[in-house]
Amino acid sequence: MTIEITELNHVNVTVPKAVEEPAKHFYGVILGLKEVPKPQESRGRGGAWYHLGGVQLHLSIEDGALNEASKRHVCYLVRDLTTAEAHFRATGVEVIPDNLPVRGWARFYVRDPGGNRIEIAEKR
Numbered sequence: 001m002t003i004e005i006t007e008l009n010h011v012n013v014t015v016p017k018a019v020e021e022p023a024k025h026f027y028g029v030i031l032g033l034k035e036v037p038k039p040q041e042s043r044g045r046g047g048a049w050y051h052l053g054g055v056q057l058h059l060s061i062e063d064g065a066l067n068e069a070s071k072r073h074v075c076y077l078v079r080d081l082t083t084a085e086a087h088f089r090a091t092g093v094e095v096i097p098d099n100l101p102v103r104g105w106a107r108f109y110v111r112d113p114g115g116n117r118i119e120i121a122e123k124r
Helices: 017-030 040-045 081-090
Strands: 010-015 034-036 048-052 055-061 073-077 105-111 117-123
Touching: 010 017, 017 034, 017 048, 017 055, 081 105, 081 117
Parallel strands: 010 055, 073 117
Antiparallel strands: 034 048, 048 055, 105 117
16 A cells, blocks of 8 residues: 655755845745745744745755755756856856766756755756
8 A cells, every 4th residue: 555645745945044035045036936925824934935836945944054064955957957057157156066977867066055955957
């Protein structure tokens, strides 16, 4: 018997309160995700919710250390990896090369202001 998962609804990433505004800029402006209203009961907690296709990204506030040592990540597929890399570099975001390539995929990584690792990939 399976549990019959029907969809992936959202991914939650956390950043410290001190980088909440830079993180909102990163997700809303640099990545270009569409911000959607949070439910009334969640608004006082800070952060933001974003919508992409049928999945949401929830940006939550969680004070503590930055996440910069972790390899856990979210992967965003792009139409043109070269254009995406140029965009990140132009906005001052460090591009981290892929040191473990996978056949059929071109990719690199970036980190948001909270240190969360993000894979940017193009299927080839």
